[in-house]
Amino acid sequence: MRFSTLYKFTLHVFFYGMVIVTMVAMIIWGTSAGVSAQDSPTVTSTDTITSSPTHTQAGLQDPPTPVQISVNSTEPGQVTNAQANVLSVLGSNFTESTTVRLVGVGLLQTTFINANALTATIPAGITPGTYTIEVSDPVNGTATSPNLLNVSPPPPTPPTPFTPQPLPTFEVPTPFPTPLPPTPIPGQPSLIVRNFFADPATTEPGGTVTLGFEVVNVGNRAAEGVSVSLGSEGNFAPASGQASATIPNIAPGGIFEVSLTVIASAEATAGINNVPITMAYRDFSGETYTSSAVLSVNVVTIEQSSLVTIDSYTVSPNPVEPGQPMTLIVVVENSGNGAARRPLLRVAGEGGILLAGGQGDTFPLPDIPAGETLSIEIPMIVSTEADPGPQAQPITLSYEQGEERAEITSRVTIYVANPVTPLLLLESYDTGADVLQPGERFTFSLTIKNVGEAAAPGALITFGTVTGGGSSDPQATPGAGGGTGGDTVPSSVFAPIGSGSTILAGDIPADGTLIIEQDFIINGTVRTGIYTLPITVRYRKADGTYAQDNLQASIVIVAPPRLQMRLANPLPEMINAGEPFPIPLEIVNNGTAAVDLTRAVITTENAEIPEGTTFELERLRQDDDTLVEVSLIPQGEGDVRVTFTIYYRDELNTEQSLDVTFTTTAIPAPPLPEFTPPPEFTPDPGVPNEEPAEDDLLGRLLLGFLGLGG
Known part of the structure; x- marks a missing residue:
């Protein structure tokens, strides 16, 4: 009961408090609406400032040079997307215009802490993933954080056990009226230019001038996204591609110094020439505005004339050789104050040593602006009559100067090498x-x-x-x-x-x-x-x-001798092992000259030569022959090979050799027949058996070796 009474009292206090707040808000809204009805903003304003070098502000300094921002670290590195999070950015050279961007998401609401710190709000509900953090400033450039931001979904929340509670009894309060949105304070930004100067104060057609001035916001709202550019009218063009300059936001009463570099066109007339300047900007609501200003530069004209000379030259190869191609590289300089029109270079003249190459000896060149140089490669051929040492080569340069054509003659020195020949x-x-x-x-x-x-x-x-x-x-x-x-x-x-x-x-x-x-x-x-x-x-x-x-x-x-080597008796296909066999070698000279035979060397396989293996030979005349007589005794069954190597001296007195090889097969010798005495033979018992004499024994053995018994 006590709880119900307290609850009702609280509801009544809250209700009447909201009524009072709503009434105050309506009063304020009505006052603001009245003020807004009286003052409406002007969208486009035009401020014209005509400045000349006589009104240059001497004490105005050049605008500050932008300093590149840098990002050292960001934190935290891990967040969940269940709620908004605050990102801290640490670095250097931050300004109030510096913004933080989450690549793939967009710009974040950024708070400037100081030149070394920023904070940015990461909205809830962004897609989980890994994001790159980029920090940018309209003046000081863009930098990327070395840290990445990981966004993960929230962990699942375990279900809370349901506990039924008794429902309280209360009265339904009267709904509060919805308050109307506040009315913005009326006004607009307004930019003007002041304190203009030109450096140099005087220029000539084609000259470069740096324009310095202050941009001042005389409005009551901040000017955002300010861009200052050179107008398309007039006789000036942006220098080095600097068509415009983007400057930071300018608060009401704020000042920013701007510098633009322009080039006076060749058509600029002598005297004061206007330089139009256009400034584009917006306010916080996105409303866009433009302001314009006119600066001035004093242009003077100088009588122009060109002066073309040979600045330098190189020769390749150096030294050159008579009759050989070479390349002459000439650097032409226009040291005058006017362009050299339709220049022409000719490599020829009396006493020259260079002959026209594949491109001739005359070369048209493009126009050479004042103060510029031009390099040209000229292929030539060295005359075969060129003397060794340094030689002069005339070069003629001609070009249009006004209505006349000027011509100068110069010489270059070319070193000719002493004649060299291959060996x-x-x-x-x-x-x-x-x-x-x-x-x-x-x-x-x-x-x-x-x-x-x-x-x-x-x-x-x-x-x-x-x-x-x-x-x-x-x-x-x-x-x-x-x-x-x-x-x-x-x-x-x-x-x-x-x-x-x-x-x-x-x-x-x-x-x-x-x-x-x-x-x-x-x-x-x-x-x-x-x-x-x-x-x-x-x-x-x-x-x-x-x-x-x-x-x-x-x-x-070496022509080998025409010797025919053959066996006097053909070697049969089979001979008896252990029995000597004669193999006399016949050598016949079929050539047209005598042959100086020196020796015969016999080598065998599975055989031996009883007479020895080396035999001395003599000079063999044309159509003559000689005989090497030896016997062969096979050592055992199998193939038998005998090679005769005949040595001779050729016509260069060098010992040469010829080989001839014969082969046969050794088989076992047949057994000896048994001796059976004749029937009428009766040994004399009175005569004792005598041992055979030694000479008879050797003779019988020899007969046995020869296969004639024994």
């Missing part, structure tokens, strides 16, 4: 064998080294002797072996196979090498000797003709 040597070569034979095919590999100081361009390798030549046309009618206008005498011993006798090898640089392989076949009729393979190398000289170096390679050819 080709046969560094090494290989035939694949120390000694070759007539009719044999082989691969000839050679290495040519250029030990000279100049390259050998367009080298041609000819296997043969080239006579005459010297043509300047590498496609001239070839001689016998193909070449550049000369006659090629091929080798009578070595013939190239697989290609012609002339090979295009290309350029051989100084201190470079060239490796070539060519297949050859040897004439089958040549005799033993040392033969020369001629190698002719031709390359293009600076004057277009061909130089020639003659190289030689020595190749040893």
Whole structure:
């Protein structure tokens, strides 16, 4: 009962208090509405300020240089989206215009604490996830926090056990009236320009001027999102692409210093020229406004004239070589105060050493503005008659100046190198064998080294002797072996196979090498000797003709003797093991010259030679023969191999050898027949048995070895 009475009293007090508050609010609203009806804001205002250098404020300083903001850290790093959260941002160079943005969500309500701290409100209900935090300032730039913000859903709340409670008894209160929204205070921002100055105070057409001035808010509301830009009217354009400047919000009575850099156009007339300035801004409600101002700059005209000279030049390569291409890089400078129209550069003149290249010797250049330089690469060719040392080359520059054409002549110095030539040597070569034979095919590999100081361009390798030549046309009618206008005498011993006798090898640089392989076949009729393979190398000289170096390679050819080696008695397919068998070797000279035989060496497998394995031989005349007589005794059953190696001295007095091998098979010898005396034979009992004499025993054994009994 006591609780019910207290509850009713509380409701009555709350009700009457709300009635009183509502009445006061209505009175205030009515007063504000009356004031608003009397004063309505002006949306667009135009303030015009005409300033000249005579009214420049001497004490005005340049606007402060923006300082890049930085973000050191943000906290917390983890929040839930069940309720709003406060984010703390720590860094430097913050201002009241600095805002915090959650990438993917948008701008947050930001509170400026000081230059090193901000707070921002994270609304409830944002999508869970990981977000990047970005801090931006209209003047001091944008920075990104090194920390990320993780937003997670709230943990599930366990259900609260339901406990039924008795419902209190109370009277339904009378609903309060809904209060009307407050009326904003009437007014608007209004920006004007004052304290203008120009640096420099006087300029010429095409000159650059820095305009400094103060932007003042004389309205009663803050000017937000202020942008100051150069008007499109007039004879001035933004410099360095600075078309406008964005400045921070300006509170009522606030001042901000602005600097714009402009360029006077070439059409600017002498005297005072107006520079229109436009300022765009808004108030807190989003209403937009524009204000304009007119500044002034004094423009003076100066009589213009151009003066074109050669500022510098480089030569590549340096020094140059006669007959070789080179590149001349010339830097042309206009040191006058007017543009040089339609300039023309010509590299020619009396006493010059440069000849026109693929682009000629005259080069049109683009217009050169005052104070500017222009670089041009000129491909030329050095004359073959250029003397070594420093040589002067005339260069003529002409350009339009007013209604006339000016022309200047200058000279550049070009260093011509002393004549250098290639020097080709046969560094090494290989035939694949120390000694070759007539009719044999082989691969000839050679290495040519250029030990000279100049390259050998367009080298041609000819296997043969080239006579005459010297043509300047590498496609001239070839001689016998193909070449550049000369006659090629091929080798009578070595013939190239697989290609012609002339090979295009290309350029051989100084201190470079060239490796070539060519297949050859040897004439089958040549005799033993040392033969020369001629190698002719031709390359293009600076004057277009061909130089020639003659190289030689020595190749040893040994013609083997035409000896026929055969057994005087054919070797049967099978012979008895343990029994000697004669194998006389007959050597016949079928060649056209005598052969100096030295010795015969016999080697065997599964056999032995009773007479020995080495036999001395003598000179064998043409169509003569000789005989090497030996016997072979197989050592056991199986294959028997005997090799005769015949040594001789060739025409180079080098010992050579020829081999011939014979094979057969050894089988067991048949058993000896048993001796049965004849029936009429009766030994004499009176005669005692005598031991056979030693000579008879040896004879019987020999007869047994020869298969004749024993």
